[in-house]
Amino acid sequence: MMQIESEVNNEERLPEPSYDEYALSAKLAFELVSEIKATGAMPFSRFFDQALYHPTLGYYTGPQAVFGREGDFITAPLISDLFSRSLANQIIEIGDLIDDAYQILEIGAGNGTMARDILLHLKKAGKLPDKYLILEVSPNLIERQKTLIAEALPDYIDQVVWIDSPPTSAWKGVIVANEVLDALSVERFKMVEGKPQYVDVGLTINDSDKTVVFTPVLREADTALEDFYETLKTRGIELPEGYETEYCPHLESWLPPLFEFLTQGTALFIDYGYDEKEYYRPERMTGTLIAHYKHRAHEDFYLYPGLQDLTANVNFTQAATVLVDMGLEFLGYTSQSYFLLGNKLQELVAIDKAELPDTQEGELAWFELSKRVQHLIHPEEMGERFKVLAVGKNFDHALQGFELHDYAHHL
Structure with missing residues (x-):
């Protein structure tokens, strides 16, 4: 049996997986090795998809916990329900502007915390959607x-519907995607003699010690990559x-089906990322792709497939361009901080503070609450690292989440 290794020596900075974890990763790694042996070096996007979304062995589809303090990262909804309640305030405004029965479509709901907290807030406001x-x-x-x-909502659970592909019948409402775009597969590329070349995933096999190493392999650019780079050049x-x-060609095929049967409504994309000029700054020589393993960020993308997260920052210029080219209305682009404050975060904090007891325990609770709020907006x-992009379909109303400051001019 061959041992699968990584290019980067990680003994000093990364913990070893357990026996069961390693067994799962090794099983996926051998599948990837077999595919590369059979068909040649695979596009990085294929490696990315298998590492994260393999039906049973992927990072998001396997049995390991990936969200929360026991996982590899903590998302905004897990920091405080104030995030989801502020987002729900934006949903309330959109629902009122639609002025009809509406639905919510959440893309990739994690462990369900955000869905639960949004629905609890909407229930309290008497604004529950027909379906979630x-x-x-x-x-x-x-x-x-x-x-x-x-x-949390036993009387509403029958209105929560799980789907594995975008809706295929007419509906009105709100699409919510929190930290989803960053999980779409990307292609890696490298500039060689003034031209972009793909960085695929190949193998280096050492017969003497029976080791196999995933290794980068260059491939000539196709029309898609050439066109993307030419577009960058036209923008200076x-x-x-x-x-x-890296870049995300998958955006162009992934986004349209979400809106195909939406007759009226909006989409809110919340993620970490940059506008295009910031994304491709000359000094950002190794891109934005990062791996997360047991609360450690590193750049060994091939390590322990299925056990670590792979994520690239969102190019919001590209995302906005694809969406507008689809015929959607651009509604706003701002920071997470301005978005939450525009959706009554301060009022929600005041409500929570008023409910705390006037005791030492209450003071400690207020300190913890303040710390979590700062995590969301500082x-x-x-606060600034995460952005919010909003578009509408047959919906062209100003939204309160973008009233404080709109970053549209950056795109």
Whole structure:
């Protein structure tokens, strides 16, 4: 049996997986090795998809916990329900502007915390949607989501519907995607003699010690990559020799089906990322792709497939361009901080503070609450790092989440 290794020595900075974890990763790694042996080096996007979304062994589809403090990262809804309640305030405004029965479609609901907290806030406001649709590909996560939501809203759980592909019948409402675009597969490319070349995933096999190493392999650009780079050049962006980065061609095929049967409504995309000029700054020589393993960020993308997250920052210029080219109305682009404050975050904090007891325990609770709020809105935390992009279909109304400050001019 061959041992599968990584290019990067990680003994000093990364913990070893357990026996069971390693067995799962090794099983997926051998599948990837077999595919590369049979068909040649695979596009990085294929490696990315299998590492995250393999039906039973992927990072998001396997049995391991990936969300929360026991996982590899904590998303905004897990930091405080104030995030979801503020988002729900934006949904309320949109629902009122639609002035009809509406639905919510959440893309990739994680462990279900955001869905639960949004629905609890909407219930309190008397604004529950006709249906809450959750587009989810992980059977493991679906079970967690069902359990969490059913415990909190037993009378509403029958209106929560899990789907594995976008809706195929007419509907009105709101699409919500929190930290979803960053999980779409990307292609890596490198500038070689002034031209982009794909960085695929190949193998280096050492017969003497029976090891196999995933290794980068260059491939000539196709029309899609050439066209993408030409578009960058028309916008004044030329990348230096040796520059290695990524782009997301999958956006162009992934986004349209979400809107095909939406007759009226909006979409809110919340994620970390940059406008295009910031994304491809000359000094960002290794791109934005990052791996997360056991609360450690690193750049060994081939390590322990299925056990670590792979994520690239969102190019919001590209996302907005694709959406507008689809005929959707651009509604706004701002920071997470301005979006939450525009959706009455301060009022929600005041409500929570008023409910705390006037005791030492209450003071400690207020300190913890304040710390979590700062995590959501401080510029050096998530406040500026995360952005919110909104588009509409047959919906061209100003939204309160973008009234404080709109970053549209950056795109």
